[in-house]
Amino acid sequence: MNHGKYRVIISFLVLPVLIYGVFVVSPYLQTFYISLTNWRGYSTNPPFIGFGNYTALFKDDVFWQALLHNGILLVVLPVAVIVMSLFFAFMLNAAGRKKGAIAGVPGSGIYRVVYFFPYVLSVAIVGILWVNIYNPINGLLNGFLKIIGLGHVQPTWLGDPNLAIWAVMAAMVWNFVGFYVVLFTAGMQSIPNEIYEAALLDGAGRAQTFFSVTLPLLWGNVQTSLVYMGILALDGFAIIQIMTNGGPNNSTQVIATYLYQTAFNYGQFGYASAMGVVLFLFTLILAAITLRVTRRDTVEF
């Protein structure tokens, strides 16, 4: 049985481990070291400055602003996306009645396909599309306002420091709701119909069914989604970089865009890496909190 076992193990693992080690593990580890240097990309032996970058970060207003925006994304995005997609998924799976049994509302099949459209587009394309939708002169949105008689309300959307971050967030919600509708649909379809039938016989309405049956049984999925959305909210690079590049006046700056600009526009690689490390710590803390907060007794069925 074991003839040639190690030869197989080594020959199957050597390439994946090599590629993974060179392009993933080593960069992540190097980030820690580079963050302690004053590297600007020229010398091979950059000056070591200890925690200098970190103390500078601490005094950097833009960094704090970016962090605040990540925080806003972290709270608003998961709540908006998960509430909306739970509502839609419930409608598509358990709000209709068909011959006494629970089913989706009419047209569910079509909705499920259509809602996923925005998610199959690349994030960059979503960004470009929405820049044009928000365009104050020839954009879809202000054109719509004109049509419904609100021609005097013509916001500049992405040009307005107070509106820009919300406009970007709306595009993100648009991008992601469909994915979570499908995800929650898969979860809801694995809930046995008998449980719903029992609730129905006991006279439970839709809202009651949702809160007492669907949500508790779906809690595992909601928890996973929170983690995913959390990671997403800490990133947001492509869409923000394309839509606003962090502006106007850093009003949409997040760590990812600030890190990129610091490194590749200004060549401050050490400083940028320090941001990466801070974010690494945030990611760890976030994961720990999410797991704690959402821990509940899993309902078996």
Added chain:
Amino acid sequence: MTTTKSERKQNSAGAAATTGAGQGSRPSGTGGSGRAQKSRGAASGGPDGMLWVAQFALIIWALISTIPLLWAMVSSFKSNKEIVASPWSLPSRLNWDNFVRAWNEAHIGQYFLNTVVVVGGGVVLTMVFSAMAAYVFARYEFPGKRLLYYGFIAGMTFPVFMAVVPLFFVVKNLGMISTYHGLILVYVAYSLPFSVFFLTSFFKTLPVAVAEAAIMDGASHYRVFFSVMLPMAKPGLISIGIFNFIGQWNQYLLPLVLVPDESKYVLAQGLANLAVNQGYKSDISGLFAGLTIAILPILVVYVIFQRRVQAGMTAGAMK
């Protein structure tokens, strides 16, 4: 499970026929008894107020999901003048030259080709390497296995841009900046964590007996893998293939950092460059044509394979 699914299918197909069965006129109260009555009324197939509100919300979101895409496609046939004049108007004639301009002058054709090469290579190599690693993790015991396995899995947790500065220099020192193979290898590396994780649990569900029987018959470990295990793992491989295809097609940050040479741009990067490029800003119809070229193929593939795509994309989150 299967019966539920088919019931649901039936429902969405024949839903129109079941409405208007006479229960719709039943007054729906707000009290406890009214609620029971309401659900009983709905149980026999009639519509009720709550359902209409829900349908309204569902239709609004369906419009919000589709109108931006339709708008981009309609705009790609308009002239620049028409676009500026009114964003909601239809084109007076089909300006196919927008597409010609986008494809040739704006190099969308070149970017498209680059994307196909890189994503094609990336997806195939990801599938091969992750299947090999996952098979070893699922089937063999050896020292250091847990360390390696969790080393792979840890890569799922952290955002890519945290490592992007050193990654740029790693790729640069290997002389792979702005090369197909450089980008392919990086795509593969960052696709491995999830793919290995997913396929390892998949290989574990496959019966051991078949592999053992093949070994008894004198097949080598390699032969067992390629002739027995891989064909059995086909559904898992397809899921992971679709997942990585969409993921790698979606990449933006990695090419942005690793491909500064315009002739090697991928589609997303090239389009973003056009969108912000001052010189191109006056040719907004050309930009819409480029967007349409990027959107349409992926949308068509999705509509044809939507069940598989949805399963592939959500498979990871379900585990």
